[in-house]
Amino acid sequence: DGGITQSPKYLFRKEGQNVTLSCEQNLNHDAMYWYRQDPGQGLRLIYYSQIVNDFQKGDIAEGYSVSREKKESFPLTVTSAQKNPTAFYLCASSRGQVWPQHFGDGTRLSIL
Amino acid sequence: ELKVEQNPLFLSMQEGKNYTIYCNYSTTSDRLYWYRQDPGKSLESLFVLLSNGAVKQEGRLMASLDTKARLSTLHITAAVHDLSATYFCAVDVDSNYQLIWGAGTKLIIKP
Numbered sequence: 001d002g003g004i005t006q007s008p009k010y011l012f013r014k015e016g017q018n019v020t021l022s023c024e025q026n027l028n029h030d031a032m033y034w035y036r037q038d039p040g041q042g043l044r045l046i047y048y049s050q051i052v053n054d055f056q057k058g059d060i061a062e063g064y065s066v067s068r069e070k071k072e073s074f075p076l077t078v079t080s081a082q083k084n085p086t087a088f089y090l091c092a093s094s095r096g097q098v099w100p101q102h103f104g105d106g107t108r109l110s111i112l
Numbered sequence: 113e114l115k116v117e118q119n120p121l122f123l124s125m126q127e128g129k130n131y132t133i134y135c136n137y138s139t140t141s142d143r144l145y146w147y148r149q150d151p152g153k154s155l156e157s158l159f160v161l162l163s164n165g166a167v168k169q170e171g172r173l174m175a176s177l178d179t180k181a182r183l184s185t186l187h188i189t190a191a192v193h194d195l196s197a198t199y200f201c202a203v204d205v206d207s208n209y210q211l212i213w214g215a216g217t218k219l220i221i222k223p
Binding site for chain 1: 211
């Protein structure tokens with residue numbers, strides 16, 4: 001079955017450490033997205049990518065980095081510059097602009 | 113700055129009742145999306161509304177869009193417990209792949 005796989009499900013970060021969240025899709029979608037969700041809030045866009053080797057900053061890109069070397073993969077690195085990384089991170093993909101976004105199951109990141 | 117406001121943010125209701133969730137947004141947009149999220153889970157796409165007057169229905173849920181009023185509604189008919197979830201609306205921003213999300217409406221339906 002086609003879908004989006006995020007790993008790991010839970011992740012703990014130490015002070016000063018960079019961590020990478022994985023997102024893989026087999027839906028053959030061109031566009032991919034990373035969102036952050038804090039308790040009781042809506043989603044905020046971190047980065048998005050319309051095509052391979054291209055990506056754009058969203059509203060809260062500071063302290064995060066991404067790459068899009070393959071159509072299927074869009075990993076997110078949470079750097080040590082992100083001082084408040086504790087959140088639920090969701091990866092999504094879509095066929096195009098007006099199509100609904102399909103979401104992975106999320107990664108819950110906490111600070112040790 | 114585009115803002116998306118949902119109300120109510122929390123709704124507790126009895127099975128069998130009808131209710132409406134409202135999604136207001138602050139600037140022109142012709143595209144609005146509704147999603148459902150179960151606790152600790154991912155989001156599921158419910159409806160895509162792409163023009164003024166669009167109406168979509170799936171089971172006990174019906175969504176509509178009034179772009180002139182900058183308002184979308186999600187109507188629940190004869191609610192059942194399985195519809196308990198958080199419902200989000202999201203609005204397309206200037207056709208550049210960015211969605212602005214409402215804070216979500218947490219719906220609890222009691223048997």
